[in-house]
Amino acid sequence: MSFSPINAIKNFQVAERFMRYVQVDTESDPNSTSFPSTEKQKNLSRILVEELLEIGVADAHLDEYGYVYATIPSNTDKQVPVICFCSHVDTSPDCSGKNVKPLVHADYQGQDLVLPDDPAVIIKFAEHPDLQNQIGHDIITASGTTLLGADDKAGVAEIMDAARILMQHPEIKHGAIKILFTPDEEIGQGVNHVDIKKLGADFGYTMDGEKAGTIEDETFSADGVRVVIQGVSVHPGFAKGKLVSALKIAAEVIQALPKDRLSPETTAKKEGFVHPNHISGGVDKAEIDFIIRDHNTAKLTDHENELKSIVEQVVAQYPGATFRFDVHEQYRNMKEVLDNYPQIMEIGLEAIQRVGLPAERRSIRGGTDGSRLSFMGLPCPNVFAGGHAFHGKLEWVSRQDMEKAVLTILHIVNIWEERA
Secondary structure: OOOOOOHOOOOOHHHHHHHHHOOOOOOOOOOOOOOOOOOOOHHHHHHHHHHHHHOOHHHHHHEEOOOOEEEOOOOOOOOOOOOOEEEEEOOOOOOOOOOOOOOEOOOOOOOEEEEEOOOOOOEOOOHOHHHHHHHHEEEEOOOOOOOHHHHHHHHHHHHHHHHHHHOOOOOOOOOEEEEEEEEEHHHHHOOOOHHHHHHOOEEEEEEEEEEOEEEEEOOOOEEEEEEEEEEEEOOHOOOOOOEEEEHHHHHHHHOOOOOOOOHHHHHHOOOOOEEEEEEEEOOOOEEEEEEEEOOOOHHHHHHHHHHHHHHHHHHOOOOEEEEEEEEEEEEOOHHHHOOOHHHHHHHHHHHHHHHOOOOOOOOOOOHHHHHHHOOOOOOOOEOOOOOOOOOOOEEEEEEEHHHHHHHHHHHHHHHHHHHH
């Protein structure tokens, strides 16, 4: 007979944990050359290790790269695959994560949420469709001047509370469980130094999704492209017929990109895009960084060839100018791996249903640590953590949805044990 973890839960601590964790500044830095990119990320990781040790997870530790590794031992005689749960501690550099002041809007009734530290920042019911599912819930937001950090401290808090419950309730049968907390996910470097052999897991789940009840098994495939344009620099007082501005060429390249397709603002669902996200330089040399995205990995080459053709056509109009076109792989669609292990998604979907939620399989217009972990030998879909409106001041999460995520973790490990 299967065990329902709901029967064992008397008091969740996930919301309280979450509100503590978001007050620790863990913003990552895309311009840093160190790993982790900011030393302050380890401040939260140290707290997590201390709390894991306090609840009896004896091997919890922080390594030199800022990863937290921990093991909850098996409590069954069955041979069960080792399951890892992973979340990232860093917050996005797109919005300040310093001095976050979490606020609880108890018993939400559909009103717009005006954030007190900047009354111009309003989470509007009409603009956030998922708020329709939150009537009666306790909504947690920031105060209006920072992001909240639900991406992904909600996932961190959920894994931590599930760990506490598992240590306190041995009647919930499970195999060995691995916990992994990573830095620098928001800048695409979250698993650069993960020791997969040391982690020792067979399958994983990142707790980094959005809407309650969702589990994602498909991400973008992603490349980065850097276009380096070399101009001809001449004193502007003597420049006639000689000067070739790399900066103007770069601007013209961006202007020549398609206006009605192939951009984030004109695509949806499974459509890919070419997105210039940084430009720098001057007359002599200019650089444009692009991110190239598509769910179909083969289409990345098509998008890159189209971009290269645009650059060639623009640069050809400027005698003396040259360019370099550098492509580097970022991550690949985890579905290419996960389709070989259908039981991972089957168990994830069943766990969500046992919590009492309608289970929804989704694709992500983005990537997770799970994208790269899957190709490193740890097949790893992405489970909801409950946060919404990531990376900005309008971010919010529901206490009840985080509690459902905790229960989903408990059901996942219990179902793996049942099926063993």
